[in-house]
Amino acid sequence: MLKRIAFGSAIGALAAGGALAQDIDVTLGVLNDRSGVYADLSGEGSVVATRMAVEDFDAAGKGLNVEIISADHQNKPDIGSNIARQWYDVDGVNAIIDVPTSSVALAVADITAEKNGVLLDSGAGSTALTREQCQPNTVHWTYDTAALANGTGGAVTNAGGEKWFFLTADYAFGHSLEENTMAVVKENGGEVVGNVRHPFPSQDFSSFLLQAQGSGADVIGLANAGGDTVNAIKQASEFGITQAGQKLAALLMFVTDVHSLGAETAQGLNLTEAFYWDQNDATRDWSARFEEAHGAKPTMVHAGAYSATLAYLAAVEALGSAEDGAAIVAKMKEADIDDALFGKTKVRGDGRAIHDMYLFQVKAPGDSTGEWDLYEQISTISGEDAFLPMLDECDFTKK
Amino acid sequence: MAMNDAGAAGPKTADDAPARPAGMPMLHKAIFGILLIFLLALPFLVYPIFAMKVMCFALFAAAFNLLLGFGGLLSFGHAAYFGGASYVAAHAAKVWGLTPELSVLAGTAAAAFLGLIIGALSIRRQGIYFAMVTLAFAQMVYFLSLQLPFTGGEDGIQSVPRGDLFGLIPLQDNISLYFFVLAVTFGGILFLYRIVHSPFGQVLKAIRENEPRAVSLGYNVNRYKLLVFVLSATFAGLAGATKSQVFQLASLTDVHWSMSGEVVLMTLLGGMGTIFGPLVGAAAIVTMQNYLATLGAWVTIIQGVIFVIGVLLFREGIVGVISRWLKRPL
Numbered sequence: 079m080l081k082r083i084a085f086g087s088a089i090g091a092l093a094a095g096g097a098l099a100q101d102i103d104v105t106l107g108v109l110n111d112r113s114g115v116y117a118d119l120s121g122e123g124s125v126v127a128t129r130m131a132v133e134d135f136d137a138a139g140k141g142l143n144v145e146i147i148s149a150d151h152q153n154k155p156d157i158g159s160n161i162a163r164q165w166y167d168v169d170g171v172n173a174i175i176d177v178p179t180s181s182v183a184l185a186v187a188d189i190t191a192e193k194n195g196v197l198l199d200s201g202a203g204s205t206a207l208t209r210e211q212c213q214p215n216t217v218h219w220t221y222d223t224a225a226l227a228n229g230t231g232g233a234v235t236n237a238g239g240e241k242w243f244f245l246t247a248d249y250a251f252g253h254s255l256e257e258n259t260m261a262v263v264k265e266n267g268g269e270v271v272g273n274v275r276h277p278f279p280s281q282d283f284s285s286f287l288l289q290a291q292g293s294g295a296d297v298i299g300l301a302n303a304g305g306d307t308v309n310a311i312k313q314a315s316e317f318g319i320t321q322a323g324q325k326l327a328a329l330l331m332f333v334t335d336v337h338s339l340g341a342e343t344a345q346g347l348n349l350t351e352a353f354y355w356d357q358n359d360a361t362r363d364w365s366a367r368f369e370e371a372h373g374a375k376p377t378m379v380h381a382g383a384y385s386a387t388l389a390y391l392a393a394v395e396a397l398g399s400a401e402d403g404a405a406i407v408a409k410m411k412e413a414d415i416d417d418a419l420f421g422k423t424k425v426r427g428d429g430r431a432i433h434d435m436y437l438f439q440v441k442a443p444g445d446s447t448g449e450w451d452l453y454e455q456i457s458t459i460s461g462e463d464a465f466l467p468m469l470d471e472c473d474f475t476k477k
Numbered sequence: 478m479a480m481n482d483a484g485a486a487g488p489k490t491a492d493d494a495p496a497r498p499a500g501m502p503m504l505h506k507a508i509f510g511i512l513l514i515f516l517l518a519l520p521f522l523v524y525p526i527f528a529m530k531v532m533c534f535a536l537f538a539a540a541f542n543l544l545l546g547f548g549g550l551l552s553f554g555h556a557a558y559f560g561g562a563s564y565v566a567a568h569a570a571k572v573w574g575l576t577p578e579l580s581v582l583a584g585t586a587a588a589a590f591l592g593l594i595i596g597a598l599s600i601r602r603q604g605i606y607f608a609m610v611t612l613a614f615a616q617m618v619y620f621l622s623l624q625l626p627f628t629g630g631e632d633g634i635q636s637v638p639r640g641d642l643f644g645l646i647p648l649q650d651n652i653s654l655y656f657f658v659l660a661v662t663f664g665g666i667l668f669l670y671r672i673v674h675s676p677f678g679q680v681l682k683a684i685r686e687n688e689p690r691a692v693s694l695g696y697n698v699n700r701y702k703l704l705v706f707v708l709s710a711t712f713a714g715l716a717g718a719t720k721s722q723v724f725q726l727a728s729l730t731d732v733h734w735s736m737s738g739e740v741v742l743m744t745l746l747g748g749m750g751t752i753f754g755p756l757v758g759a760a761a762i763v764t765m766q767n768y769l770a771t772l773g774a775w776v777t778i779i780q781g782v783i784f785v786i787g788v789l790l791f792r793e794g795i796v797g798v799i800s801r802w803l804k805r806p807l
Binding site for chain 1: 524526527530623624629630631632633635636651720724725726728729730731766767
């Protein structure tokens with residue numbers, strides 16, 4: 079059922095073990111969606127990114143025998159938790175990586191704490207991972223919904239988009255995204271002129287979009303995700319909403335979504351991400367290598383899987399063992415990380431990784447030089463402003 | 478409570494049912510015995526959580542089979558009772574702090590209540606209309622599960638504690654939990670067996686074969702249908718509530734309509750209207766989902782192909798075919 083990729087040939091490991099007197103077995107499990115809606119933004123790409131991290135860390139040379147296994151949780155928490163348990167109990171997995179879909183991530187976080195493993199979450203967005211359900215064994219690397227709301231809400235409002243209209247998916251995730259963003263918009267002197275709730279999932283957004291168009295708002299905030307966001311953007315493009323001067327702001331969207339929509343349809347869209355391949359030499363270089371192995375540019379989730387794995391391996395090397403998950407996470411929290419992809423990063427006491435976030439605008443087709451040349455960076459949101467402040471009871475470094 | 482009704486309605490069946498040897502036939506006794514021995518050894522052969530999942534789905538399929546195979550009623554909304562019970566049981570264990578057996582009972586009671594309301598309304602229609610009404614109600618339950626504050630929306634109810642059975646025996650260990658689940662599901666399946674082979678079960682089969690005839694014989698058909706509907710919902714709920722204790726969570730997957738479809742598939746593949754068919758069907762489907770997980774979307778395609786082959790080549794299901802070879806009901 080599981081795909082196994084072994085690293086470090088026996089000979090290499092023996093040679094290194096002899097030289098360094100350190101021989102640590104580490105098994106990493108990449109658990110994500112490999113067939114459903116999140117397969118493009120996580121999926122096999124996260125396995126590739128994790129493998130790159132192991133190679134770049136020179137694990138074999140440092141006496142770490144790293145094995146990577148992967149599985150598909152199908153976005154179902156019972157399947158995900160079953161695999162996670164089995165990995166810890168039977169397959170000797172030390173850390174689980176990626177885990178998009180909040181419900182699965184929360185289930186895996188609990189099991190990880192129970193089994194004293196490590197959860198390096200890159201794909202999930204729920205703030206509960208480091209708040210209501212915080213655990214000493216969780217590191218939440220890439221983004222969360224609060225950071226996206228802060229980024230898009232704050233930066234777009236400051237850039238002059240003061241009147242907001244929200245198009246919100248009618249379930250808990252949509253509500254919290256809307257609520258977070260509304261608060262940020264008001265804090266920055268903006269105004270919410272209206273909102274409409276659409277059923278989840280939804281195919282037809284025409285009446286909601288017409289309401290939004292008639293509301294006189296500068297910005298239409300899309301507090302939904304996945305197929306809903308894509309449908310809403312497509313239909314907004316058909317109605318000529320952005321061409322008529324209103325801005326669209328997607329609150330949860332990935333570069334792969336924009337890529338599949340194309341610059342023609344998505345142009346002018348504002349969105350926040352933690353990583354974009356074309357930011358600097360380091361990200362361009364890494365992304366080129368990634369593309370060679372995987373056939374597409376990386377998303378921020380892939381980048382997060384890479385960087386979190388690097389930080390994790392450094393902590394394992396420092397401790398000389400991969401057994402005690404809580405100790406490894408505590409070690410990761412001590413480190414001042416200067417990451418090639420995320421810049422200066424600090425893992426906070428609650429497991430939240432603090433790094434800069436960026437507001438992007440999708441380029442018009444005329445300005446885009448290639449199929450992946452999609453974003454123009456508008457502003458940088460510092461980590462302190464982007465992420466929610468830490469809850470006292472979740473600061474595991476104090477205890 | 479439901480069984481009292483059955484008893485009250487029971488005496489009439491004496492002149493309808495053919496004379497049968499009392500108790501369980503030897504063959505069934507032997508199969509149940511072998512099954513029990515196998516299940517006692519199972520957690521030491523495969524991963525216990527996986528085994529528990531199979532057992533929960535086996536009970537779910539058996540409960541569904543009571544309605545479809547013996548009552549002749551195709552419900553397309555059984556996920557509502559399965560998932561609804563798992564939400565209530567998870568909430569009971571996590572927020573109210575009830576012990577596992579009380580949480581499971583609370584979930585089961587909720588499913589029974591849900592079954593009573595939905596059943597009372599939907600048995601007024603037949604065939605495709607009945608299926609559609611049950612589907613509509615199940616979608617309402619799905620909507621409620623998504624929207625009600627206590628369900629946690631799409632995150633579901635997470636980190637349900639594994640409490641102490643009767644407040645005494647800790648169930649944190651996979652093996653001890655396994656035996657609790659084994660007791661619940663095996664007991665449930667034996668109870669379903671008893672229902673099927675009771676006078677009440679005989680009347681059900683009569684209604685399934687020829688409803689006007691059953692009416693002409695003086696049976697209050699709607700009452701029987703409602704009762705079997707409630708019983709089926711109750712045991713589906715028992716399975717769902719137990720599953721929530723095993724996985725320590727309740728999520729939208731369990732109330733989604735595709736779960737209702739899956740249980741139909743399990744029952745038909747294993748053998749509708751047989752005792753052991755749903756167990757075989759559930760084991761086959763869950764094993765496929767578990768061990769073919771890496772194939773991703775192919776799992777559903779493979780399931781579909783198997784289903785088509787099943788319908789074309791052995792319409793009675795796996796156990797149905799075996800039963801025909803043996804010329805004995807299984």
